[in-house]
Amino acid sequence: MTNIKEETLIATIDHLDDRGNGQAVIWRESDRGFNPRKLKLTIPQTLKGESVKVVVDDPDKKRRKVEAGEILVASPERTEAPCPHFELCGGCVWQHWTYEGQLKHKTEQVKNALESEGLDSGLVLDTIGADNPWNYRNKMEFTFSPEGEMGQHEQGNFRKIVPLETCLIAGQNMVDGMLEVGQWVKEFGLKGYNKDKHEGLLRHLMVRESFVTGEMMLALFATQTPDGELAAAVENLVERITKKLPNVKSLLWLVNTDWADRTQSEDTHLLAGRDFIYDEMAGYRYRLWFDTFFQTNPKQAQKLVELALEMGKPKEDEKMIDLFCGVGTFSLPFAARVKELAGIEIVETSIESAKRNAIDNDLHNTIFLARDARNGLAEMQEQFGFADILLIDPPRSGAGGKVMRRIGRSKPKRIVYVSCNPDTFAKDVTELLPFGYVLKTVQPVDLFPHTTHVELVTWLELV
Structure with a gap:
């Protein structure tokens, strides 16, 4: 078995890529002492101007993605991420960055886009x-792991699910709905969907909430209909949601057996309430179904x-x-x-x-x-x-x-x-x-x- 060479290097973040990851370039001397080699590093959760210590496996390659180790020189815009899941969860990329810093960067993004096309x-x-950069989303999609854990995909890894106990960009009512469904799944020992083997029951949970009307929708995406051997479990779900979360005005079970990993429905079952919720924006009322696009x-x-x-x-x-x-x-x-x-x-x-x-x-x-x-x-x-x-x-x-x-x-x-x-x-x-x-x-x-x-x-x- 060939041993993979590792090397500890110090990298300075030059800029952020379009996924929000820090980018650094290190020039390394070649074995013969001339024509230095260029090593491009992608380092998540770092900021422009920071100096970080990284461990690079197989540094002779031209590109590597590595984790940030010790931060030797921190950006003045760095802050402590408040979410306990931030380091792994792929839902956010910039909780370690002050909100003022994020806004300045986004302004520069737009300016750079115009300049690239010769515009002023x-x-x-x-x-x-945003007046409040937290708890702002009115729609979230959570994914089940094959073991039945529910959460978000790990950063850069769509095969692994990070189980969540909270989510700071979603409304608290939505989090409560997610946790209640998660508890129901555990109590009944239900399995999640395995993307590689194309087997298992539960795929996604979609949660929608209107911040104006207060109405919520819970939509479970599964590979089977909610009857037969699942009837007792589904009856319990309806009972507990109706009792504990009265603001849920739409409880849906949607069958999706397709290979594609999307929140789509081949057969929709209304478990409780109606198949849509009401929302309002700018004084106008809208009906939202599970597949309705509406600003998040x-x-x-x-x-x-x-x-x-x-x-x-x-x-x-x-x-x-x-x-x-x-x-x-x-x-x-x-x-x-x-x-x-x-x-x-x-x-x-x-x-x-x-x-x-x-x-x-x-x-x-x-x-x-x-x-x-x-x-x-x-x-x-x-x-x-x-x-x-x-x-x-x-x-x-x-x-x-x-x-x-x-x-x-x-x-x-x-x-x-x-x-x-x-x-x-x-x-x-x-x-x-x-x-x-x-x-x-x-x-x-x-x-x-x-x-x-x-x-x-x-x-x-x-x-």
């Missing part, structure tokens, strides 16, 4: 932080809506198109301020939700179309006409050149762009400049404290 980074304002940080998302309204300047005599409209998060507030609004979204269930949400909020000047963005925009313009305002809120992959050029040719007066990925946003925006658009203020907003993600809202004007 001076348009970027300071990132708007509702308080910060409301700031996004307010910024979009401020930048879009909607008027009562104007028409508007909301591209990638989802369930109507932006559609409803704008519809109340314009003459007509059309929403386009490829996910049919989201479009059906948007229609229902508009009716629930007594808005009757909307039409919604289930179609992809490019073809949907062309089809909508034929029946709806050209828009004065266009709002776009694409997925992380961005809208793409073809969609952006179609938008440019349709020449709305104002375009509001909401993005969860500064890099794809910057690429998309460059497609609009040849059509006579000018990029205005770019406002980053932090919806996910202690993670690498940053959202932004901006607007472009046709001149």
Whole structure:
């Protein structure tokens, strides 16, 4: 058996990668004393400028990922992580970083994205932080280990689950729901799902909570139906949840036998309550099903809506198109301020939700179309006409050149762009400049404290 060579080195963190990990480069002399070799190190839970001691196995390789040992020179922005699971759990990456430091870094992320595409980074304002960077999530997905333990994936290891006793980015009611289900699993000796062997019962627990209405949803994803040999256990689950957690208005059992490790349902069983919960944002009511996309940080998302309204300047005599409209998060507030609004979204269930949400909020000047963005925009313009305002809120992959050029040719007066990925946003925006658009203020907003993600809202004007 070959012994793996280990070496203790001192590394200085040069920058953070897009996953929030520290990056360092060490030059090592070659055996012959010339042409030094470059060793790139990825060191999680470190900050720019820090000097750390690391143990590197097989240092002759060009790249290694190592754990930080003794911190010789600490960043002034380093702080003590309050969560007992932080070092292992993959739910957060930056609890060791002051929140002020995180916000400054996210502002720089957006500036760098603009500069890489030749755009003016001076348009970027300071990132708007959360009033409370803790307990902000209204939705969490927990995964079961084959042994039945429930938690989050270990950092960088999707085969291992870190059992949780708390979660500081989720609401306490959600944590209580998670712990109650976990206790039920232990009492009945139920097994989790083994991804490698494709066997076992429990896969995921999804918890949703409305911070406004107080309603909660618990959704268990399993490989079997909740009857037969499971009937007694499921009956006990319904009884204990109904008794101990009266704010749970939706208790679901969803069957998923697919190989893909996603929270999807082939067969949905309503165990108690209804199959959706009510939530509110910016004064509008929404119905949320287990698969409904809704902003995960509702308080910060409301700031996004307010910024979009401020930048879009909607008027009562104007028409508007909301591209990638989802369930109507932006559609409803704008519809109340314009003459007509059309929403386009490829996910049919989201479009059906948007229609229902508009009716629930007594808005009757909307039409919604289930179609992809490019073809949907062309089809909508034929029946709806050209828009004065266009709002776009694409997925992380961005809208793409073809969609952006179609938008440019349709020449709305104002375009509001909401993005969860500064890099794809910057690429998309460059497609609009040849059509006579000018990029205005770019406002980053932090919806996910202690993670690498940053959202932004901006607007472009046709001149």
